[in-house]
Amino acid sequence: MSENVVSTGAVNAVKEVWEKRIKKLNEDLKREKEFQQKLVQIWEERVSLTKLREKVTKEDGRVILKIEKEEWKTLPSSLLKLSQLQEWQLHRIGLLKIPEFIGRFQNLIVLDLSRNTISEIPRGIGLLTRLQELILSYNRIKTVPMELSYCASLEKLELAVNRDLSDLPQELSNLLKLTHLDLSMNVFTTIPPAVLNMPALEWLDMGSNRLQQLPDTIERMQNLHTLWLQRNEITCLPETISSMKNLSTLVLSNNKLQDIPECMEEMTNLRFVNFRDNPLKLEVTLPPTENIDEEEERELFGLQFMHTYIQESRRAVNDVILKASLPHSISLLRQ
Numbered sequence: 001m002s003e004n005v006v007s008t009g010a011v012n013a014v015k016e017v018w019e020k021r022i023k024k025l026n027e028d029l030k031r032e033k034e035f036q037q038k039l040v041q042i043w044e045e046r047v048s049l050t051k052l053r054e055k056v057t058k059e060d061g062r063v064i065l066k067i068e069k070e071e072w073k074t075l076p077s078s079l080l081k082l083s084q085l086q087e088w089q090l091h092r093i094g095l096l097k098i099p100e101f102i103g104r105f106q107n108l109i110v111l112d113l114s115r116n117t118i119s120e121i122p123r124g125i126g127l128l129t130r131l132q133e134l135i136l137s138y139n140r141i142k143t144v145p146m147e148l149s150y151c152a153s154l155e156k157l158e159l160a161v162n163r164d165l166s167d168l169p170q171e172l173s174n175l176l177k178l179t180h181l182d183l184s185m186n187v188f189t190t191i192p193p194a195v196l197n198m199p200a201l202e203w204l205d206m207g208s209n210r211l212q213q214l215p216d217t218i219e220r221m222q223n224l225h226t227l228w229l230q231r232n233e234i235t236c237l238p239e240t241i242s243s244m245k246n247l248s249t250l251v252l253s254n255n256k257l258q259d260i261p262e263c264m265e266e267m268t269n270l271r272f273v274n275f276r277d278n279p280l281k282l283e284v285t286l287p288p289t290e291n292i293d294e295e296e297e298r299e300l301f302g303l304q305f306m307h308t309y310i311q312e313s314r315r316a317v318n319d320v321i322l323k324a325s326l327p328h329s330i331s332l333l334r335q
Helices: 002-054 077-082 100-104 123-127 146-150 170-174 216-220 239-243 262-266 292-297 303-334
Strands: 056-059 062-068 087-091 110-112 133-135 156-158 180-182 203-205 226-228 249-251 272-274
Touching: 002 056, 002 077, 077 100, 100 123, 123 146, 146 170, 216 239, 239 262, 262 303, 272 303
Parallel strands: 062 087, 087 110, 110 133, 133 156, 156 180, 180 203, 203 226, 226 249, 249 272
Antiparallel strands: 056 062
16 A cells, blocks of 8 residues: 555646646747747837838938838837937828827927828827927828827918718817818817817818808908818808908808808908808899900809899898888889
8 A cells, every 4th residue: 555655646746747847838839939029020020110211202302201101000119219200191091090109209390191091199298398280181080189289389280081071179279280181071060169260270181071150250260361161051141150360261062051141341351262052042144254265263152242142132021121111112102
């Protein structure tokens, strides 16, 4: 019996030794695999960095990373070694996301990532205090982080054709230097309050959205000189639009306007306006011009059309008033 005990003990001891050896071997294999993976990663990052360096150019004294029509779904961390970059132009590269380390590129002035498949803007974007232009059109962005309002130097923001974008955070009204904003071809149903309160805004495109009306507070945009509102569902214009004294270009084609308010006669700075393809109540024909060149250049639904329409509308109203008062006048005469 003692022999059996000794034999069992010996087997267990051998088994324990082998288990330890196997465990150690597996750990060594795991470390070796991790080491190999690390080497591959280092090698890939070096290769990526070499490829990225080849894409760096210098134009007008600005250091630019320019890539187009290549496959770069993600950007490697080795890009951080190019922290001197002042501009990114990365178009049609299939980029899925803006890297979380974007905030470490403190020298960035222009960030152009249009025509990719980016779905979100990282909060770290707010660390780019020198950024002047952010171009993210033709992506899949649904929301904009409030941290973007920390980009104090931002002058130009383009978010066109993101399809599902419908609002902006109120904090963006703190972008005191923003003069150019493109929100066209999204799903906005109204002009966001943040936009109405941007103090320096001069150029705004909200064409091809789902706007049904303009807010009375639109007059707040006193510095605005160009407003694109084509291809929406706007049915009427607020009287306050006449208070936009600096507005020189107003595009309202392809909407549902039935009338042009008389107050627009007061907009003396208007140089270009377009009311084409609206179901306006009155049919207005512009008087012919003697100059053939002027006839060819004249916009059929432009400024002259607007003034003629307002005059015709006023005349039609006066005719209605006159007809309404005529029976009363005849009655007085008979007395």
